[in-house]
Amino acid sequence: MATHVRAHAVPGRIPAAELRPRRLWYGVGAAVLAVSVIVGVAGFAVMLTRLLAAPDFVAEVRGPGEAVFTVDEDFGELGLYGSPVDWAKASCSVIAPSGRELDFDFPPYRWNWESGTENWNLTGAVVLTETGRHTLVCDGGDDTVYAVGDLGADGEGFTSNLLGALAWVVLVPSAGLALGGAVMLVTGARRNAHHRRLLAERTPPLGHT
Known part of the structure; x- marks a missing residue:
């Protein structure tokens, strides 16, 4: 009497280095965010100096x-x-x-x-x-x-410098957060999709003994 046993394939481990896009893009997104914060703070400092000038x-x-x-x-x-x-x-x-x-x-x-x-x-x-x-x-x-x-x-200069300072410290980092965050999110989503596709390709078919 033959006994059929269903074999469950165990998915193999996919090396992170094989996934695309490369993890380098996480660094690109983080760099965009960091640079935007630095530029925003620098611009804010310049406008604040003008604001407080005589x-x-x-x-x-x-x-x-x-x-x-x-x-x-x-x-x-x-x-x-x-x-x-x-x-x-x-x-x-x-x-x-x-x-x-x-x-x-x-x-x-x-x-x-x-x-x-x-x-x-x-x-x-x-x-x-x-x-x-x-x-x-x-x-x-x-x-x-x-x-x-x-x-x-002087009043117009005061107002424009104040608005400029707020724009540098708020808008520039916000734009960097949006762009850098988008790069990291897209990178993560595409790497996860690539991981699933490789698992599907490398999982052996179900067999029987």
Whole structure:
């Protein structure tokens, strides 16, 4: 009497070196992610440096005195900066070309910048409606420096640098994560599919004795 026995084939082990794509692509994906983080942090540092830099001054006065500066049609709101005091707006005014004296009001936002022995504070703002030569007149201590700059340009630069810093630190690493992660996921999926295909090809057929 013959007895039929079903033989179950045991799948063989597939060496990792035979699988495609190669594991090198995992490293490529990880490298893309790492580089994007490094580039993002570097870009953020550059934009942050610009963000914290001193504005472009059009006139400066040290202690009591005055300084002349020219305003064109593109000039916006004038910002007053003081170092080291933060009450400079009460010590300065602007004489317009028509002879009208303009007092500074409170600034639209707070700003502070330190460099060496100087500690600049944005302390006042005034809207200029005339073009031509203006005069900054200040009455303060001998150790106090007053300066004025285009607050409109400085404000736009502040906003653009802030958005740029956020873009570098958020968007660039996110793009690297998406691209590098996609490379690693696709590599893993294709290697698994290749592994299954090789197992199917190398598994011996069921036999009987």
